[in-house]
Amino acid sequence: MSWRAELDRAARSFRAAAAHLDRAEALAAEAAKALPTADSSAARQRELALELTRAAEYTAPGWLTQDLDALDVTTPPRSEPRHGVQYVRIGTARPLPDASFPAIVPLLGHGHLVLDGDATDPRVAALLQSLLLRVLAATPRTQVSLVDGVTLGQAFTACAPLVQGGIAGRTATDHIGLDLLLDEAEGHVREAQQNLHDQAGLDELPHRLIVIAGLPPQIGGGMRTRIAALAHAGPRYRLHLILAGWRDPSEQNRAPAIDHATYIRVGERHPVADIAAPVSFDPAPPPALARAVYTGLAETMRRETTLDVAALIPRQRWWASSVDGLSTVVGRDQRGEVSLSFDDATPHWLVGGRTGGGKTVFLLDVLYGLAARYGPRELALYLLDFKEGVSFTEFTPSEHDPTWIPQVRAVGVESDREYGVAVLAELRREMSRRATAMKRAGVTRLSELRRRLPDQDTPRILAVIDEFHVLFTGNDRLARRAVAHLEELARKGRSYGVHLILASQTISGVEALYDKTDSIFGQFPLRVALPGAKGILDVLNNAAETITLGSAVVNHSGGVNGADRLIRFPDATAGAEVFTELRQNLWEQREPASKAPRVFAGYAEQHLDDDPVFATLNTDGRRPATLIGRAVDVDQSTVSFGLDAIPGRHLAVLGTSAVGADVLQSAVRSLVRQHKPGHAAFVIAPLVGAADAQVDETVAELAAAGHDHTVLRPADLAAALPALLADADPEHPRYLVLFGADSAAPLLGPTGLSDLRILFKQGPVRGVHVLGWWRGLRRFTDDLGGTHNREDVACLVVLNVPGSEIGGFLGDHTIEWHARTNRALAVDRHEGTVRLCVPFVAPGRLDEEGPL
Numbered sequence: 083m084s085w086r087a088e089l090d091r092a093a094r095s096f097r098a099a100a101a102h103l104d105r106a107e108a109l110a111a112e113a114a115k116a117l118p119t120a121d122s123s124a125a126r127q128r129e130l131a132l133e134l135t136r137a138a139e140y141t142a143p144g145w146l147t148q149d150l151d152a153l154d155v156t157t158p159p160r161s162e163p164r165h166g167v168q169y170v171r172i173g174t175a176r177p178l179p180d181a182s183f184p185a186i187v188p189l190l191g192h193g194h195l196v197l198d199g200d201a202t203d204p205r206v207a208a209l210l211q212s213l214l215l216r217v218l219a220a221t222p223r224t225q226v227s228l229v230d231g232v233t234l235g236q237a238f239t240a241c242a243p244l245v246q247g248g249i250a251g252r253t254a255t256d257h258i259g260l261d262l263l264l265d266e267a268e269g270h271v272r273e274a275q276q277n278l279h280d281q282a283g284l285d286e287l288p289h290r291l292i293v294i295a296g297l298p299p300q301i302g303g304g305m306r307t308r309i310a311a312l313a314h315a316g317p318r319y320r321l322h323l324i325l326a327g328w329r330d331p332s333e334q335n336r337a338p339a340i341d342h343a344t345y346i347r348v349g350e351r352h353p354v355a356d357i358a359a360p361v362s363f364d365p366a367p368p369p370a371l372a373r374a375v376y377t378g379l380a381e382t383m384r385r386e387t388t389l390d391v392a393a394l395i396p397r398q399r400w401w402a403s404s405v406d407g408l409s410t411v412v413g414r415d416q417r418g419e420v421s422l423s424f425d426d427a428t429p430h431w432l433v434g435g436r437t438g439g440g441k442t443v444f445l446l447d448v449l450y451g452l453a454a455r456y457g458p459r460e461l462a463l464y465l466l467d468f469k470e471g472v473s474f475t476e477f478t479p480s481e482h483d484p485t486w487i488p489q490v491r492a493v494g495v496e497s498d499r500e501y502g503v504a505v506l507a508e509l510r511r512e513m514s515r516r517a518t519a520m521k522r523a524g525v526t527r528l529s530e531l532r533r534r535l536p537d538q539d540t541p542r543i544l545a546v547i548d549e550f551h552v553l554f555t556g557n558d559r560l561a562r563r564a565v566a567h568l569e570e571l572a573r574k575g576r577s578y579g580v581h582l583i584l585a586s587q588t589i590s591g592v593e594a595l596y597d598k599t600d601s602i603f604g605q606f607p608l609r610v611a612l613p614g615a616k617g618i619l620d621v622l623n624n625a626a627e628t629i630t631l632g633s634a635v636v637n638h639s640g641g642v643n644g645a646d647r648l649i650r651f652p653d654a655t656a657g658a659e660v661f662t663e664l665r666q667n668l669w670e671q672r673e674p675a676s677k678a679p680r681v682f683a684g685y686a687e688q689h690l691d692d693d694p695v696f697a698t699l700n701t702d703g704r705r706p707a708t709l710i711g712r713a714v715d716v717d718q719s720t721v722s723f724g725l726d727a728i729p730g731r732h733l734a735v736l737g738t739s740a741v742g743a744d745v746l747q748s749a750v751r752s753l754v755r756q757h758k759p760g761h762a763a764f765v766i767a768p769l770v771g772a773a774d775a776q777v778d779e780t781v782a783e784l785a786a787a788g789h790d791h792t793v794l795r796p797a798d799l800a801a802a803l804p805a806l807l808a809d810a811d812p813e814h815p816r817y818l819v820l821f822g823a824d825s826a827a828p829l830l831g832p833t834g835l836s837d838l839r840i841l842f843k844q845g846p847v848r849g850v851h852v853l854g855w856w857r858g859l860r861r862f863t864d865d866l867g868g869t870h871n872r873e874d875v876a877c878l879v880v881l882n883v884p885g886s887e888i889g890g891f892l893g894d895h896t897i898e899w900h901a902r903t904n905r906a907l908a909v910d911r912h913e914g915t916v917r918l919c920v921p922f923v924a925p926g927r928l929d930e931e932g933p934l
């Protein structure tokens with residue numbers, strides 16, 4: 083066929099193609115191939131170039147062919163290549179100096195582009211940027227994976243908004259990153275295959291475009307073969323490659339051929355075999371345009387992936403079984419809802435982010451999601467927060483809302499480390515119980531036990547510890563116990579259905595865990611990095627640095643680079659009503675016997691009148707007890723000292739804090755309830771003005787209860803001491819209550835002091851007990867007659883006395899006590915116990931007293 087006939091045929095073809103998109107796509111390529119270069123008439127060539135331009139514009143409209151300089155961000159995208167092939171412009175073909183047409187090549191819906199040069203060649207770098215912008219602007223749902231092993235990511239710096247928006251993963255620059263990226267791409271193919279197998283179709287699956295600006299130098303034949311295999315399978319599953327630098331200099335180790343590819347030879351005059359004209363490649367797009375398009379895409383993605391809290395909650399409640407694990411929707415990514423699990427693969431999670439990075443919100447999303455899915459027989463929650471704040475209070479009953487989440491067993495807000503360690507110890511005990519039950523049942527996993535004994539109450543336990551690093555501060559015995567507990571729970575938890583979320587705001591927080599025991603770290607394969615998270619992901623992975631509020635990087639591989647998934651999660655604070663309704667709803671569904679969670683609020687005062695033991699005190703007990711506060715433990719057990727006929731059963735409250743008078747008052751008030759009127763006598767010595775209010779209230783209560791009581795004038799104290807012992811009757815106890823005992827010594831003089839010491843030594847066996855508030859340890863020691871007599875007063879409530887001093891007094895320097903507001907150390911020398919407690923105070927005392 084002559085060239086003229088050839089040209090006519092091509093021109094005819096193009097006219098027909100105008101009516102038929104698919105056909106035009108095919109014929110455009112054919113016609114371009116047919117362009118003769120030598121002896122054709124210039125006029126005809128110009129005419130044909132015009133035809134080709136029209137056909138190209140028709141075949142690949144807007145973003146796909148126009149000069150990028152001539153476009154702005156408002157240019158609409160082309161609809162997805164639903165059928166057929168999407169062509170994209172690579173540059174301008176110029177058969178004559180004054181005749182040109184867009185050089186377009188097929189990509190999405192067809193195959194791949196392979197360039198022999200890499201991005202170290204500026205023409206290639208520019209072309210890749212232009213191609214990426216065109217494809218993404220025309221087909222906005224496309225997912226992108228970027229590899230640049232030759233210019234350290236320089237080729238894709240303009241793509242930062244795509245990375246932040248979750249449209250592109252972070253650029254892989256080395257063989258490890260490429261390896262992970264190929265894993266992900268192979269996952270895409272598998273997912274698509276599954277979709278086809280399930281006859282779900284691929285319409286919902288976005289295109290995935292892998293742009294490789296140059297391969298990292300370290301990669302070997304295996305990796306190249308994987309790329310070639312992906313290229314072979316990819317187009318059928320909406321996966322396409324733009325592969326630059328695909329050449330191998332060694333003849334022995336040639337790069338495998340890429341199927342379905344259009345090869346572009348960068349250095350040649352006719353770089354594309356199908357276009358019989360010289361082609362100059364497109365320049366890089368105007369930076370402002372790229373920025374505007376990519377930012378717009380990221381914003382659209384943000385809108386589309388933003389999830390309402392309602393989407394976290396399934397329509398049906400408590401339907402799920404936790405036999406094999408727990409799982410809940412936590413957010414969305416480009417592909418839809420994202421669920422995370424606690425199971426054998428990801429038994430525990432590590433969550434981090436800067437202050438205000440959304441950690442609390444994320445945790446609330448997770449907890450409500452789980453609580454909606456798994457009933458109390460499937461899930462038990464322990465929630466611990468060490469910082470000031472209200473993270474978990476909404477799970478507990480309050481004055482405004484008496485409901486609670488029935489799965490919650492214990493909540494600590496502004497917890498002490500001691501409380502945290504007590505919770506961890508309780509979890510370990512539960513693990514031991516389960517281990518025994520499993521041994522007995524002859525099984526090794528919780529799931530087997532659950533299947534074998536479906537009626538047994540063995541829910542999966544999730545313990546959430548916010549600001550967990552506080553547990554390690556101090557590097558003391560308590561810290562070591564915390565580490566030991568955490569290590570055990572982290573290592574064995576998966577077998578016994580005990581899962582942890584450790585969350586922290588600070589890098590030092592996370593490092594604290596690492597420093598304590600790097601073996602724990604490996605037990606937390608699932609990492610959730612919120613904005614500004616440090617130390618949560620691998621050191622080389624800075625994915626969390628650029629994400630915005632409401633997003634999180636989820637990484638199932640211990641935080642390694644390239645295994646990131648960017649999700650968005652809903653704002654729990656914005657959806658508060660939804661969660662409130664859910665809470666009330668779940669509460670209504672609870673079993674009638676369901677108990678409210680045990681709540682420890684570190685900042686709260688404890689009042690004797692609210693104490694459950696105080697409420698049950700009566701005169702039938704064998705051994706009168708003085709109630710002094712609530713222990714910092716999971717049950718907040720009441721701390722008391724029994725006053726029986728054993729030497730040493732006296733009570734000393736130590737410290738200048740005004741709380742001392744309250745504690746003494748509580749001790750007396752609890753005794754008041756345990757004696758019938760006339761069966762005990764109370765001798766009250768008000769020695770300091772600071773305790774006047776408590777003295778008055780105590781006396782009024784004694785009078786109201788009809789108890790025998792005397793209020794001593796200070797001047798009468800010395801005379802009263804021998805009398806107390808003289809006619810003592812163990813059946814009718816007597817209590818000497820010294821409000822401000824440190825002021826007694828000058829009143830007593832040497833004889834009186836000696837009488838006091840005799841009382842200390844001989845009183846209890848004869849039914850006489852001293853209860854005193856000494857405002858200084860030194861005074862108390864002197865009154866005892868020296869530390870060698872410390873056994874004479876066995877019950878101590880230590881307030882603001884330095885730890886070293888009390889350690890010295892007790893002869894035990896291992897005691898760790900840091901005096902602080904609203905805390906006391908209850909020491910029982912006989913029982914050998916040293917317990918941290920919240921002392922009973924008068925309501926409002928902390929507001930008056932302020933911090934110590």
Ligand SMILES: Nc1ncnc2c1ncn2[C@@H]1O[C@H](COP(=O)(O)OP(=O)(O)OP(=O)(O)O)[C@@H](O)[C@H]1O
Pocket residue numbers: 435436437438439440441442443444471587631632633650651652653654655
């Ligand atoms: N998914 C989200 N979408 C939109 N806004 C959010 C989202 N998550 C959190 N926020 C906003 O950020 C604020 C801080 O969140 P949050 O209290 O969870 O941070 P935090 O990391 O727990 O901070 P801190 O530890 O200092 O309390 C919230 O008040 C909320 O308005």
